[in-house]
Every structure is written in structure tokens, then in C-alpha cells.
Amino acid sequence: MQYGFLAASPDGLIDADGIIEVKCPYSLAKKGITIDFAAKNIKTFYLKFDENTQKINLKATHDYYFQIQGQLHITQKLYCDFIVWTPLEMFVERIVKNDEFWYSKMETNLVQFYHKALIPEIVDPRLCRKMPIRDIE
16 A cells, blocks of 8 residues: 555455445435435435436445545455445445546545645644634645
């Protein structure tokens, strides 16, 4: 691992090459909404229905996709079985490690945040003194 300060905690491991990430959307379960209905009709839901492939997929713009790609790179695994569970049903999508996504959208930002925000806050805390947080730009 190139950066010893980056860590990840997937929900589980699959053999030597995979991880598991599980989400249990309480809002769907509470309202009795199916995953299929949510993916097709609720724009803010993290899954979307692809008309071309006729499949449901995690949105690559959603925080959960970033979370999974970070976990895959930090744990040096190849794929993640992304599981969405409700009392009504379960959805599983295998998401593969995306090197281009990691290098173009995540790695630099995470390293910059660590050096310019987290370390300074540990050394000279502002939050506990009710001061504004540091701008990393």
C-alpha cells in the first residue's frame, strides 16, 4: 500500500480477491417499496435502472461507488459484491476495481485532504475551539 494513512473497512471478504459492502435502506423497507421500483422511479436512490441493458446498477456518481472504489484500492482487492437488503428482497451487483476512477477522482483528493485538513486538525484543533474548519484549496 502506497499510503499507510488510508484505511478501509468493508463489511466482509470473499476469498482472496473480493469484498462485500451491504446497505439496508430503512426508508424502502418502512414504506414497502421494492428495489426495482426505487431504481426506476426515485431519482435520489443510489441505484438506477439502465434502459439499454435492462439491469439495475449502482450510480457511479454516488458516494457508495466512491466508498467501494476506495475500499477496493486500499484493500488491494479486485471486486466488491454490493448488496442491498430489505426484508422484501436482496439485490447484488458485482463492482470491479476501476483504476482510472481511483487515480482521476479519488487518490489525489484523499491525500490532499489528509495532509491539508486532517493532520493540521490533529496538531492544532480548530473544531473544539468553535473555529471554522480549514480550507484545503
